[in-house]
Amino acid sequence: MRSYCSNLLHALFLLYPIRPMTIFSAPKRQWSADRRLLDLVSRGDEGALKAIYERCSSRAYGIALRILGTRPDADEVLQETFLEVWTRAREYSERRGALEAWVVTIARSRAIDRLRARLTAAKITEAYPPLSMGGQGPAQIEAVERRQERECVQAALNSLPAEQRSVLELAYFEGLSQTEIAQRMGDPLGTVKTRIRLGMEKLADILGAAEGAS
Amino acid sequence: VTCAQFRESAWAYALGALEPEEKRELERHLSEAVAHEGCHAALDRAFSATAALSAAIPPIQPPPAAWDSIQSRLSASGMRAPARVRGRAPWLVAFAAAAACLLAVAQSLTYRRTIVEKNAQLAQLGAAELERQACARELQALKSSVEMQRAALAMLELPATQVVPLGAPPGTHTASRGSALFNPEQQKAVVLISALAPAAGKDYELWVIRAGRPTPAGVFKPGLDGRVITQVDPKILQAGLPEIFAVTLEPEGGSPAPTTAPFLLGRVQKS
Numbered sequence: 001m002r003s004y005c006s007n008l009l010h011a012l013f014l015l016y017p018i019r020p021m022t023i024f025s026a027p028k029r030q031w032s033a034d035r036r037l038l039d040l041v042s043r044g045d046e047g048a049l050k051a052i053y054e055r056c057s058s059r060a061y062g063i064a065l066r067i068l069g070t071r072p073d074a075d076e077v078l079q080e081t082f083l084e085v086w087t088r089a090r091e092y093s094e095r096r097g098a099l100e101a102w103v104v105t106i107a108r109s110r111a112i113d114r115l116r117a118r119l120t121a122a123k124i125t126e127a128y129p130p131l132s133m134g135g136q137g138p139a140q141i142e143a144v145e146r147r148q149e150r151e152c153v154q155a156a157l158n159s160l161p162a163e164q165r166s167v168l169e170l171a172y173f174e175g176l177s178q179t180e181i182a183q184r185m186g187d188p189l190g191t192v193k194t195r196i197r198l199g200m201e202k203l204a205d206i207l208g209a210a211e212g213a214s
Numbered sequence: 215v216t217c218a219q220f221r222e223s224a225w226a227y228a229l230g231a232l233e234p235e236e237k238r239e240l241e242r243h244l245s246e247a248v249a250h251e252g253c254h255a256a257l258d259r260a261f262s263a264t265a266a267l268s269a270a271i272p273p274i275q276p277p278p279a280a281w282d283s284i285q286s287r288l289s290a291s292g293m294r295a296p297a298r299v300r301g302r303a304p305w306l307v308a309f310a311a312a313a314a315c316l317l318a319v320a321q322s323l324t325y326r327r328t329i330v331e332k333n334a335q336l337a338q339l340g341a342a343e344l345e346r347q348a349c350a351r352e353l354q355a356l357k358s359s360v361e362m363q364r365a366a367l368a369m370l371e372l373p374a375t376q377v378v379p380l381g382a383p384p385g386t387h388t389a390s391r392g393s394a395l396f397n398p399e400q401q402k403a404v405v406l407i408s409a410l411a412p413a414a415g416k417d418y419e420l421w422v423i424r425a426g427r428p429t430p431a432g433v434f435k436p437g438l439d440g441r442v443i444t445q446v447d448p449k450i451l452q453a454g455l456p457e458i459f460a461v462t463l464e465p466e467g468g469s470p471a472p473t474t475a476p477f478l479l480g481r482v483q484k485s
Contacts, residue, residue, distance in 0.1 A: 046288065053281055057271035061280075066271045075283070078276050082284045084389075084411045087369030088439040109230070110270065110387060110411075116386050117475060153269040171231040172267050175387060178231045193226065200225035204263035 034099035035092070038130055044087035053082055056100045060107035067111040077114055081107040112175030156206040166197030167192055215243040217251035222254070228260035234381055245278065247273075287414035341389055365445060366404040374399045378459055380480040388477045394459040396482060402447035405459065407478065410436035418442070419468045421476070422450050423458035431459075433468035458481055 039212040040048035057078060084106050091101050157165055170176045170184065178196060182189040216222075220243050226232050227240050244253060279284055369375045380392035392407035405420055421428040431446045460476035 038332075044442075046285070048282065051283075053284070057280065058275050059268065059271075061276040062271045062274040063268050065274055075277065075280060078280055079287055080411055081282050083287055084414075086288065087411060087436070088409065097265040098263050101262075101268070104249055104268040105261075109387065112230070113477075114332075117477075127346050149269045150272060153266055156269075168229070169391055171226070172227040172264070175230060177233055178226055179233055180385070181231070196229065196231060197222060200229070200260065200263055203266070204259055207263060207266050208228070212377060 035094060038089040038092050038099070041086060049082065049086055052085060052099065052103065056103040057082075059100060059104050063104055064111040067108065067115055069092050069173075073114055074111075077107060078111045079112045084110070108172070115175060153207065154205050159206065160199050160202060164195045164202070167195045168199045168203070169195065215239050217243075220244070220253045221256040224256040224260040225263075228257065228264040230387060234384065237367065246311040262363050287412070290414040306370055321444075330480050332351075363443060365402070366406065366443065366456070368394045369400075369404060370401060371396050372397055376483060379407070379483050380459060380461065382476040383476060383479045386475075390461075390478055392461070392478055392480070394480050394482075396456065396459075398455055399408075401448055401451040403451060403456070405432075405442075405444050405446065405461075407442045407461065408434075408440060410442055412436055412440075413463055416463050417466050417468055419462055419464045419472070420444060420446070421458075421460040421462065421472060422446065422456040423460055424454050424456060428460065428472055430468060430470060431454070435465070458482065 037048050037051060041052065060077050060081050061074055064074040064081070065071065068074055068077065092099065092106075097105075119121060157168070160168070166185070167181050170181045171178070176184065178192050178206065179185075181190060182192045185192070220240055223232065223236070223240055232240070238365075244250075244257070264358075302311055302430075307350060319379075336389060375395055375397045378394040378396055380394060382388045382390075389409045390407055391409060392405060394403055394405045397404045403422075412435065417433045419430060420434070421433040422431045423429070429450055431450050432444045434442050434444050436442050459480045459482070461478040462472045462474045462476050
């Protein structure tokens, strides 16, 4: 009976959203439901964590695999991500995006930590080729709205000048600092800072306009 | 850092592309009790745009066993929610919850709006029990660390106590942060760390480093809230003044010498 009621509770939370989740926009009502879901997680409700896992794991796994390039590492990062969601549920702030974005941000941070540790500790010099951004494996599942969202972000990235896009990709997917990017690209630090600022401003404008139009 | 400088750097901050010192300066500015000129809004906008970047990557379904691994690690790290207390009360809660469920279902036939209200009541009922469990866990954790908290507070009142910030080594990143409170006169040190993720089959280990030689100074696991407070054995400090405090992730039980690179470091200022 307890199990039944617990499952019913989780089902209620899962059913609450009024439309599919997107990563950079979510109705306030959904955010509120996310907050309550995370409240349950912070109180030790494993079922609530499972609900978040079912919703966010494919995105978290996708970003980890993109950064690390190997499935064993991505598996490990996925586990670390949801253990961190478990311990940091109270820190979630709706002001900085939807629940899915928060989980993906954690996955990205853990993946970059692992990438740096791998390169530093093992002194590995060989390159780890990232997966192609356009790769379509048989195990990938992608709803229509997610594909549209991805196309929107890719279009926004593609609309940036190549040098701005490059610095954003190096910062986001490889976790390089502005100083490290400047060293790698052989550009002055000030130039890199300007490119990051201009690129991000433009990206935010495009995505904000797209969100407003949807 | 001015508000204008903060707004300009918020993009790089959200991307994680700042050097540790730059990052600390921005965080200091944000925590200043002044009338900020759009700093918080700029940071929120930067975080939203950064989060959106991930949407450029296609989602990939994790292996079917991934969730089982997460559950195993929750159990192994002792982070799993404790079983409900045996007795009548949980059954009463379950019974009441079930009754509320049935009531909500029955009313749904005629009053769709009412069912939403009942669902909210049901959620509150479950949440109350979970809240009680969470409080019990937190109380237990507080009891175990209260002595060390007292020691830390007492040390802070002493003028000779140094606060050594623990942060990620240059060129690395970690969400964890900490401080070592070190009093060279009393040869005491207390280390406080936050945002530590649980790691199955592994422990965190504190090191006191002198002349490049690390001495093990304590093995620990993070609490439910990801925090740790630990006191360094005075004998370790009596052997000589520490130069660096460091934290690594080690196999369960700790190691006699570090097996991984430290992810938190703090250098003691020479007096």
